[in-house]
Amino acid sequence: MKKKLRAGVFSFTACYGCQLQIIKMEELTEVLKAIDFTDFELVSDKKEEGPLDVAFVEGGISRENQIPALQKIRARSDFLVAIGACACDAGIPGIKSFMNEAEAERIVYGEDFRKNLRSISPRPIDKYVKVDYYMNGCPIERFEFHKVVKELAIGRKPKEKRHAVCLECKIKENKCLLDYGMPCMGPVTNGGCFALCPSNNAACEGCRGPVQDANLPAFVALLAEKGVDKKRAKQMLQRFGGRTALFESFVEKMRD
Amino acid sequence: MEKTIRVNRLSKIEGHANLAVTVEGKEVKDVKMEVFEAAQYYEAMVRDKPFHEIPITVGRICGFCSQAHHNTALAAIEEALGYEPTRQTKLLRELLQIGQMLTSHALHLYFLALPDYLGFDNAIQMASKYPKHVQQALELKHAATELVVAVGAREIHSINAMVGGFSSVPTKSKIGVLSNKLKQSKQAALETVKLFGSLKTPDLQSPPRYACLSSQGEYAIMGGMIESSECKIPYEAGKCITVHKDQYRKQVQEYLKPYSTSKFASFAGATYFVGALARVNNNFVQLSEDAKKAALETSTKFPSSCMFANNLAQAIELIHFHDRAIEILGELSKTMKQEPVAHLTPKAGKGIGITEAPRGILIHEYELAADGRVEAANIVTPTAQNLRHLEESVREYVPWLLHLPDEQISLELEKLVRAYDPCFSCSTHFLKLKLNRIR
Incomplete structure (x- = not known):
């Protein structure tokens, strides 16, 4: 042993x-x-x-x-x-x-x-x-x-798996909450939770932080379509992952 | 002569703090609870955020009491918006609060408090010698966790309990499974009362004012009037203090001490205790029959002003909350359905939520602007209310211990501190004991 x-x-x-x-x-x-x-x-x-x-x-x-x-x-x-x-x-x-x-x-x-x-x-x-x-x-x-x-x-170095929450919603065949007008952060957030919040009809709040290569400009544009203004979009990005390099550099460049 | 004893980082409590005791001869000169948990800024951070996000944000104040903060914020915000939740929503929220009580009490009793009494450093070591106790602990913990996950969708920081209702609910068949599981784990709760009733504790008398929520016909946890212990004692009725939640600011005063990042609070100008012992003391008659029966079979008489009895009171509540959860599940098993979450229109207003968290009275107050954003918030936590009482109990206890070696004094004081089940992530982390002996 x-x-x-x-x-x-x-x-x-x-x-x-x-x-x-x-x-x-x-x-x-x-x-x-x-x-x-x-x-x-x-x-x-x-x-x-x-x-x-x-x-x-x-x-x-x-x-x-x-x-x-x-x-x-x-x-x-x-x-x-x-x-x-x-x-x-x-x-x-x-x-x-x-x-x-x-x-x-x-x-x-x-x-x-x-x-x-x-x-x-x-x-x-x-x-x-x-x-x-x-x-x-x-x-x-x-x-x-x-x-x-x-x-x-067993002497292995674990490594994180990186994919967006959306992938897990697709696997679970969840309806897309964004299609229902809910400001869901799934597209820009790390999965690994098996899309727990969307699976309970609650918008992803981004608690697992930004997924690598997240398309932030497209995400903010999508939120705008759902009636989420820039000030609120900023708040959403600054709720859990605001001090990660990805979100921080993006939000700095966001104009109100 | 001055002497200092240190227990670096007192453990098995939630948070970081020192206990500093200065003694001159046999006289206790000073007792300070120096909480040095990093300060929390929730009351500022929620400002300017939309109301719907607040309950789940403030649940993050404390992993031990997340559902309690969540529920209390829901109540406050719905009041501010003039919304009365459905009966099903109220019952589901009560189940979450009960799940919180069961988890928190079971963890505190078996993982944090019991090792002291059985002579172990921790619960993990206890497992080989006392497998039965550890089995009971696990059974209680699993049943409570299953309840919280089924209702709130996650063990900690539930996600579906929203302003206006639940976005997902357990199925009727799940309700049946939960009910059976709790009927089994209730046996472990009954054994827990026997176990904690049999532990030898010192007969230390602490300051006598206990406060909790009280309400007609129920063991209040989801609302009610704040009542002091005197209200339940006929010959003390003249000193009875009852406070409606909307008036809490008049009687519950928060104040700061330079040595602590946790706030302190007083009730009607006096030191008081909130938590399981206050509830069992003040609302004993409203406990479930089995809880009362089990309590009466112990040698402790309630009301008790011995703080060590707070552990036993938590154990008694384990039985009561099992019974209450089974009762609620019985009703829901017939009526449970997915109700739509009410879409509430933002408006300016003010709301105050008050509940019994595992550690006692918890108050949340929010002022909303016309567009539904939070303008101001105030949160009063149980630990802040108990800190002064804790200091005074330590002051009472130290003279009993002075003949002992310093190491033993530390251990005994730690036991007393743990009996309070303090939580410093909530009240703002604990413990390093500093004993200054001036001879």
């Missing part, structure tokens, strides 16, 4: 939903045959320092002291997996980075308290460290976590 993987699970600015997905896995007992969580704050007091075969990092970076903590995790890990929209793309907390941030801080905490926050503009973790695998989603899909662990356990 091969030695078990030494793994850590870490959290920065996020909702803990992705870690929760790990604990909630029905296959958890099976996963534990291949992996030892030697550093997993949510479930254990004991933390072993030292090298890790794999680190799973949840959450984006929005506080200065998180940067060195993240770099330390990278330095001790062979393979680093960003788990969830916040770590991969900055996610929902990243919305603040498109606002007047001082104003946002004032709205929630008031002027006097701002100095205590030590908030910095939220960004995905790859602004600060190299990421080996992006496990997209808000939250992550449990089967993908399971798959990644299995591949690592």
Whole structure:
């Protein structure tokens, strides 16, 4: 029997939903045959320092002291997996980075308290460290976590599969929500969720981030046909994946 | 002499924070819950966004309580738009809230709290020595997850619960499957009460004010009046405080402390506790018969002002929420159909939603502009309401522990903190204990 993987699970600015997905896995007992969580704050007091075969990092970076903590995790890990929209793309907390941030801080905490926050503009973790695998989603899909662990356990380096949500809707023979006037982000969003939202008659909200080669000008033109103005189109692109290179460079060039 | 004990990154709670305790001789000088979770800016980030996207956005405040935030925002926004949801929609939302309670309580009880009492570092290690307990935990967790997935289409951050109704609903046959599954896992809930009723906990008395939602004829979770514990005790009736949700700002005051990114809150100017213990204390008579019966068979008397009983209260609620879910599923099994999602016209207005999240009273308030975009939002979370109470309980508890070695003190205080089931991603992450001894 091969030695078990030494793994850590870490959290920065996020909702803990992705870690929760790990604990909630029905296959958890099976996963534990291949992996030892030697550093997993949510479930254990004991933390072993030292090298890790794999680190799973949840959450984006929005506080200065998180940067060195993240770099330390990278330095001790062979393979680093960003788990969830916040770590991969900055996610929902990243919305603040498109606002007047001082104003946002004032709205929630008031002027006097701002100095205590030590908030910095939220960004995905790859602004600060190299990421080996992006496990997209808000939250992550449990089967993908399971798959990644299995591949690592047999010594393979897992690789993401990239295709748009639309492909999965086609396979499932879903009706196209855009045809029904719903502002669905499927055409520009990574699949891997089996088109979960459209399959439930809900427009894709883009939580798995931009799919490579997304045709953004065509997408925004399509939205305009459905009555979505540019300001709203921008908001949609800046909801989960606004701080990814693809969406960021496109939105910068968008004229109102 | 000054001495500092540190437990680096206190674990098994949701978030990052320190607990700093300063002691001079036998006197506790100061207790501070220093929450250093990265601040959250939801109340600002929702501004200028269309109402239909808000509930699913704010569900992302917390993975543990996602459905509760989602439901509370739905209620607030529908009120602002003057829409009353159908009975089926209300029942489905209640099922989501119940699914949330079951998942959150089961995880907290078995994964975060129980290892402390059985002498294990974590639930994974516990599995080999206590396979039965771990089996119970898994059964509860699976049943609750199946319920949430069937109704909300995803384990965390449900996707079909929209302003105006559900865009997809479970089939009648699925309803039958869920009902059978819950009838089985209810046995695990009954065993959980026996287990937590048998744990030895210190008889620590905490500040006595408990508040939760109350409503005639039901164990309120989806709405009602905010009521303080005194309302249920005849000889304390004079101190009873009842607050309609629309008046919450008058009685529930949020304030800030320089050492914490989480807000604090007071109720009618005083420290209070919200959560399972408050609900079981105040609304005991409205629990399901089996929940009441199981509670009465334990040695703990409710109302209880011992915070360690919050764990037992969660276990009791596991039974109650099983019964309530089975009841709702019974009704839906006959009537379930796909109703159209109401298309609501934007208009200016203000709405306040209030529910019982797993950790207690949760309030969301939104002001909408005429075009349906959010102009202002305010969110009051249970953990913010409990922080002051937690500090005061720690203050009460420390003198009991001072004869112990520092490591033991840390462990005991951690147990107390965990009994509160705090959640700092929601209230704004925890824990590093700093004990300053001045001798």
